[in-house]
Amino acid sequence: xxxxxxxxxELAGRIYDLDEEVYRELGSSLGRVFNGxxxxxxxxxxxxxxxxxxxHILRNELALIxxxxxxxxxxxxRHQVMAKYDEILKEVTELPTSFIKxxxxxxxxxxxxxxNLQARFGEQxxxxxxxxxxxxxxxxxxxxTLADTLKINYYDVEIFDEVLKRLEAEKASVRDKGGYPYxxxxxxxxxxxxxxxxxxPTPKSTLKEKLREFNRYHGLPKKDAVFFxxxxxxxxxxxxxxxxxxxxxxxxxxxxxxxxxxxIFITAPLEQRIHRVMEVRGVENEKKAQRxxxxxxxxxxxxxxxxxxxxxxxARNYDLCINSASYGIQGSVDLIMRMISSGDTQ
Amino acid sequence: MTIxxxxxxxxAGLLFCIAVLPxxxxxxxxxxxxxxxxxxxILFIIPFGVLFGAGTALETVLECLVNDYLTFIxxxxxxxxxxxxxxxxxxxxxxxxxxxxxxxxxxxxxxWIGTTGASMLMVRPVIxxxxxxxxxxxxxxxxxxxxxxxxxxxxxxxxxPLLMGFSRGVPFFWSLHLxxxxxxxMVVLLIIFYFIDRKRYCRxxxxxxKPDISKPGTKIQIRGxxxxxxxxxxVAAVVLSGILPDLPxxxxxxxxxxxxxxxxxxxxxxxxxxxxxxxLIAAFLSFRxxxxxIRKKNHFTWGAIQEVGTLFIGIFITMQPALAxxxxxxxxxxxxxxxxxxxxxxxxSSFLDxxxxxxxFLTTAGAIGFNDGLxxxxxxxxxKVLTAISCGAVFMGANTYIGNAPNFMVKAIADENGIHxxxxxxxxxxxxxxxxxxxxxxTLLFFR
Numbered sequence: 001x002x003x004x005x006x007x008x009x010e011l012a013g014r015i016y017d018l019d020e021e022v023y024r025e026l027g028s029s030l031g032r033v034f035n036g037x038x039x040x041x042x043x044x045x046x047x048x049x050x051x052x053x054x055x056h057i058l059r060n061e062l063a064l065i066x067x068x069x070x071x072x073x074x075x076x077x078r079h080q081v082m083a084k085y086d087e088i089l090k091e092v093t094e095l096p097t098s099f100i101k102x103x104x105x106x107x108x109x110x111x112x113x114x115x116n117l118q119a120r121f122g123e124q125x126x127x128x129x130x131x132x133x134x135x136x137x138x139x140x141x142x143x144x145t146l147a148d149t150l151k152i153n154y155y156d157v158e159i160f161d162e163v164l165k166r167l168e169a170e171k172a173s174v175r176d177k178g179g180y181p182y183x184x185x186x187x188x189x190x191x192x193x194x195x196x197x198x199x200x201p202t203p204k205s206t207l208k209e210k211l212r213e214f215n216r217y218h219g220l221p222k223k224d225a226v227f228f229x230x231x232x233x234x235x236x237x238x239x240x241x242x243x244x245x246x247x248x249x250x251x252x253x254x255x256x257x258x259x260x261x262x263x264i265f266i267t268a269p270l271e272q273r274i275h276r277v278m279e280v281r282g283v284e285n286e287k288k289a290q291r292x293x294x295x296x297x298x299x300x301x302x303x304x305x306x307x308x309x310x311x312x313x314x315a316r317n318y319d320l321c322i323n324s325a326s327y328g329i330q331g332s333v334d335l336i337m338r339m340i341s342s343g344d345t346q
Numbered sequence: 347m348t349i350x351x352x353x354x355x356x357x358a359g360l361l362f363c364i365a366v367l368p369x370x371x372x373x374x375x376x377x378x379x380x381x382x383x384x385x386x387x388i389l390f391i392i393p394f395g396v397l398f399g400a401g402t403a404l405e406t407v408l409e410c411l412v413n414d415y416l417t418f419i420x421x422x423x424x425x426x427x428x429x430x431x432x433x434x435x436x437x438x439x440x441x442x443x444x445x446x447x448x449x450x451x452x453x454x455x456x457x458w459i460g461t462t463g464a465s466m467l468m469v470r471p472v473i474x475x476x477x478x479x480x481x482x483x484x485x486x487x488x489x490x491x492x493x494x495x496x497x498x499x500x501x502x503x504x505x506x507p508l509l510m511g512f513s514r515g516v517p518f519f520w521s522l523h524l525x526x527x528x529x530x531x532m533v534v535l536l537i538i539f540y541f542i543d544r545k546r547y548c549r550x551x552x553x554x555x556k557p558d559i560s561k562p563g564t565k566i567q568i569r570g571x572x573x574x575x576x577x578x579x580x581v582a583a584v585v586l587s588g589i590l591p592d593l594p595x596x597x598x599x600x601x602x603x604x605x606x607x608x609x610x611x612x613x614x615x616x617x618x619x620x621x622x623x624x625x626l627i628a629a630f631l632s633f634r635x636x637x638x639x640i641r642k643k644n645h646f647t648w649g650a651i652q653e654v655g656t657l658f659i660g661i662f663i664t665m666q667p668a669l670a671x672x673x674x675x676x677x678x679x680x681x682x683x684x685x686x687x688x689x690x691x692x693x694x695s696s697f698l699d700x701x702x703x704x705x706x707f708l709t710t711a712g713a714i715g716f717n718d719g720l721x722x723x724x725x726x727x728x729x730k731v732l733t734a735i736s737c738g739a740v741f742m743g744a745n746t747y748i749g750n751a752p753n754f755m756v757k758a759i760a761d762e763n764g765i766h767x768x769x770x771x772x773x774x775x776x777x778x779x780x781x782x783x784x785x786x787x788x789t790l791l792f793f794r
Binding site for chain 1: 548
């Protein structure tokens with residue numbers, strides 16, 4: 001324990017000395033990181049090393065030193081200082097309370113949900129991309145184009161249809177609450193028009209039908225039975241093939257089942273979504289389109305929270321969040337492809 | 347004979363051990379329960395013997411063992427055996443909706459097969475259906491509230507205090523008057539339960555828990571159904587134990603119930619013996635006629651009944667001073683109003699045996715000299731007062747694990763089947779948060 005403390009003090013002293021050296025080489029103390037007495041500065045640095053929630057301050061200070069070090073005019077001196085900096089950084093990252101190990105990276109999440117793609121997918125794992133999207137942001141088209149580019153399967157309403165088959169249920173009596181209807185291979189944007197909107201209220205059933213449903217769905221609410229079956233189906237599929245899956249809380253389901261995947265959330269500013277909805281759904285009135293979007297977003301938030309306990313659309317739940325208005329459909333696909341290629345998951 | 351208050355210390359000590367030792371020294375408690383029970387019992391018997399003589403001490407202990415504990419544990423044993431031989435298999439998944447249905451069925455059954463019978467019959471299906479869930483202890487807590495207690499208020503079969511009332515002249519079907527109160531309590535508790543269960547159900551789903559519903563359609567199979575005959579036998583035995591003592595053939599010339607004399611005033615009555623024999627025959631036949639596979643499927647072990655049998659023998663012995671003090675003080679408490687009857691009977695029933703507590707307050711009410719009300723063997727008792735005493739004794743047994751025998755049985759069975767039930771104090775916390783507000787509503791609506 002005493003040795004550990006001594007090592008920390010020694011390391012803090014070296015950080016102080018590095019700072020001093022950088023500013024000595026630069027010939028100015030302007031903007032210097034450690035301005036106080038050496039002992040006080042070392043004491044403060046050691047305290048930061050001990051406390052996990054202070055790690056980001058230490059990180060900022062090290063970054064400041066390195067930024068200044070890069071401006072040292074003499075190549076030899078710069079090289080010498082940067083070598084010392086690298087050595088210190090390595091030691092800092094190996095500290096038990098290091099900022100790199102502790103305050104940013106959640107080890108558990110990192111196995112599944114960071115950009116650490118190379119480490120994420122093992123040889124036996126399939127490439128699974130889960131896309132959550134707001135209605136009218138072009139997310140379905142992005143997902144489909146992405147699947148097409150990667151030459152892997154695209155699943156949206158197909159999962160729901162398969163679940164209905166499993167449950168031996170008639171489509172008329174169950175609403176697809178897991179996503180927006182987008183049929184793979186549908187000819188054009190008019191594909192939406194005849195579909196029942198997502199999250200539409202379930203039709204009322206008679207007592208006899210309710211009893212039949214009670215038996216069919218094992219006493220569970222219909223939507224929960226569908227969700228559980230979708231979960232099973234997704235996990236089965238994840239063992240067999242690569243695919244892109246739209247919505248259906250797939251990201252949370254796969255995380256819970258410890259199945260590696262990439263989670264992406266796509267949205268766009270409300271104005272763009274309104275215009276798109278008016279165009280593809282043939283909604284003439286802007287207010288109507290806005291109301292539709294507000295209603296769908298609200299229902300989607302509720303649905304996602306109910307089944308996952310998470311907040312839909314919150315950046316912290318995804319690997320990548322895209323504003324499709326900034327990139328367009330092809331641009332968004334390219335962006336995702338770049339991320340996947342850099343991870344070299346194939 | 348004036349019993350000093352300090353003689354209640356062993357009872358308090360035993361309750362303290364039941365509450366605290368499982369938390370601080372769980373394993374030790376599991377293996378040393380009989381020792382602790384014996385220790386506290388001796389700590390009561392010896393001082394009692396010193397104060398009132400060895401004969402009186404022996405008589406008191408035998409009295410409670412022969413007349414109270416024996417029938418109590420035999421009934422519990424019989425129901426435990428018979429219910430353990432009925433199994434329900436199927437893929438009905440425990441959800442708030444299913445749980446509400448199960449709790450409602452259990453509550454409505456309680457009055458007709460007894461709170462213990464309904465609890466033993468329903469507890470395993472409830473545990474099985476909710477096996478897929480992680481957060482499920484609250485389901486068993488509400489099960490104890492409703493099935494093991496409140497549901498038993500409609501007939502003398504439901505809960506022993508009402509049977510005592512029946513043998514004191516309260517008509518058999520009079521308790522049906524409590525139906526609106528029971529329905530009110532059931533509905534309010536089920537609404538509270540729904541919201542709690544829904545929240546926890548969502549938490550389970552969010553953690554990736556899911557039931558096995560891969561096959562379409564629900565298949566429910568109940569095996570060992572013939573045991574319902576033995577269940578009916580046990581219910582009949584309980585009813586007989588309330589009827590037989592009033593029949594002339596079971597009374598001697600002085601009007602005392604006939605039986606086998608054991609020691610001083612202690613004797614085992616013939617009606618009690620008939621009850622015990624019928625129950626034991628039912629349990630024996632149930633075991634002989636049921637495939638052992640069913641018990642295996644039910645994860646049937648003797649652990650739960652052993653635990654209850656051990657703890658309650660100590661509770662029955664050590665609570666004698668408290669009951670005697672209560673009997674002596676009953677008339678002096680100055681309790682006349684229905685709300686006073688409801689709360690006093692209830693609070694005492696939460697910790698003491700609710701049957702003698704009920705009897706003390708029924709006697710007190712009968713002795714007040716009301717001019718109007720129901721005529722009982724103990725005097726005229728206004729309907730509202732009798733309602734308050736009955737509801738207090740039956741409902742508030744749910745306040746603690748020891749308030750009513752099935753409470754502890756349900757806890758023990760749940761613990762054995764992988765459900766981490768709340769500790770003694772946490773359970774009381776549930777009662778304070780959920781039951782007490784409902785009982786306050788009862789007071790405002792029914793007992794003012």
